[in-house]
Amino acid sequence: MSIEISQVNKNFGDFVALEGIDLSIPTGQLTALLGPSGGGKSTLLRIIAGLEDADSGRVEIEGVDATRLPAQKRNVGFVFQHYAAFKHMTVARNIAFGLEIRKRPKAEIAAKVDEMLELVHLGQFRDRLPSQLSGGQRQRMALARALAIEPTVLLLDEPFGALDAKVRKELRDWLRRLHDEVHVTTVFVTHDQEEALEVADSIVVINDGRIEQVGSPDELYDAPATDFVLSFLGPVT
Ligand code: ADP
Ligand code: MG
DSSP: OOEEEEEEEEEETTEEEEEEEEEEEOTTOEEEEEOOTTSSHHHHHHHHHTSSOOSEEEEEETTEEOTTOOGGGTTEEEEESSOOOOTTSOHHHHHHHHHHHTTOOHHHHHHHHHHHHHHTTOGGGTTSOGGGSOHHHHHHHHHHHHHHTOOSEEEEESTTTTSOHHHHHHHHHHHHHHHHHHOOEEEEEESOHHHHHHHOSEEEEEETTEEEEEEOHHHHHHSOSSHHHHHHHOOOO
């Protein structure tokens, strides 16, 4: 297992955001954290990332106890809904950024940037500024930047939420294809049932700070473990 979460609890004041989370995320799979807004998905993702500390419990990444490791030591790649690109930097430099702050050799950075531009089909846009890209192209740049550091895990929080339906569908297919190519362990947050069912190998349904069920899309449909899962996934059409 790539990510092992045990007995994670998180409160904000009196509010219980996560309660007794136990979760194993397998290496190389694309896992969706699915649930309604306010359920605790982003909080769990941020705890995996090291952007937030759990109140108690343990997070292990590839066999290493990461519970107290800061984000920059976890080798995780991120993509968020609103991607904060460096506006004054070209697409190529945005992709290179994570490698530059890690002081990788120049030749290695150049090679990696070329590889990533090709992977997300943005080669012809390498010298443009992010403002000259469409929303979908910007999120592809964000994917390239996250993958450039060769992360142990790739974490995405509603990465396509701000895009219109057609581009979302396109980006979903992109994510699936990229994942099949690089096989990086990926955890993907969404509140969109269809998105999770279409993209993920495995789905973790989260509601009210608790895990309702973990399973493949088929398993969730064939054997919903709780009334919540049944109603959240809705009738099979
Ligand atoms: P989701 O991503 O599933 O929509 P979140 O993990 O963002 O849910 O939030 C879960 C709950 O925790 C929400 O009710 C939210 O308001 C609350 N919450 C999240 N972060 C904070 C914070 N920093 N301070 C106070 N409450 C928070
Ligand atoms: Mg969220």
